[in-house]
Amino acid sequence: MTKNMSEIFTKLNDLKNIFQFAEKIVPIIQSLIEFMQEMTPMLENINLSIEDSTNQMKQGTDRIENVTSATELATTEILDKVDEISNKLMAIEGCSKEISDKIGKKKALIQKLKEMLTGNDDALAIIDEFMEFDESSKFETIFSELGNINDDIFNITLSLQVQDITAQQLASVNHLISSVQGRLNSLINQIDKTNINEQVQVLQDEKTGIVFDPNASYTDKEGKQNKVDEIIDNQNQNQNVSQDDVDSLIDDSKKSASQDEIDKLFS
């Protein structure tokens, strides 16, 4: 009986300790609950903010895609116009050549006429005066200028390669945005289950068809080709390429190759 009473007192003492501990812990738990109550709207705000950002990212990538489509359309229109101008220039060149040939034939006939009129000084003087108005030599200038215009127009065509390069750069930006959105989605999923996941999936699916070079660049045209040629020259000089050669090239692979380096590999 005494033993039982002793156990009861021990248990009561334990209970008292628990109550004393609870008295101390309750304010802490209350603070924690208050903190959680304050945090909940903040987390909801973060959630909404990420959701909003996700939607804006979708709009951003859509706009970038629109820019790519618009520039491609505009470039096609420019190429159409350039082709049209080239065809007109060819027509002008053809007409000018025809006129020039006919003038040449006329001059030959006049020369024959002069021979027939030998001795008739008055007639010969009139023919000579007539020939002073001959401007056929200017055709050389016309043909030269037409050639220059053709070259300039062709250079415009070549410059339009910037559209393809820019499109790849924009696709690269879109991919980057999609990646960020994916990370944000993972983050928000850890906080709360939302419908963002579906939206991100839609965005990523839309991008899967785009293939791009993230390093595409319009600058240093000749330098890049020279580095490429150099690599190819080097490679071709060593017909039996060892793995070490390949490894050394690959070790250095993040640098842009010059056309010279490429030429060495292929020559």
Added chain:
Amino acid sequence: MDLNFLVIDDSVTMRRIVVNSLKSLGYSNYTEAVDGKDALAKLTGDQSISFIITDWNMPNMSGLELVKAIRSGSDRPAIPILMVTTRGVKEDIVEALQAKVSNYVVKPFTPQILKEKIDQILANLN
């Protein structure tokens, strides 16, 4: 040599620029394809195609995949292939070499570079 080109690029702009460049060099025979898959179908259907100019980055089948497919599994394994691409890092060039492209041009290119590479490839064939 009367070449018949197969010009492959997913960009309509680039296809037109390559074709215009070929025309300026005096080559008038060409067929266009939008990706590697389309190119393989056209190559199989047209035995007169004698020279391929291909981009690398394309949907469905890339230029590199096309080169590998032609070199290893087609009935035209020796057809000249010129890669014209924005990819200019050494790793890419080595990969293209290992896939056995005939030569390599980085965008943006000029018709002179294109001519130089076409001539080099043809000279190596003879």
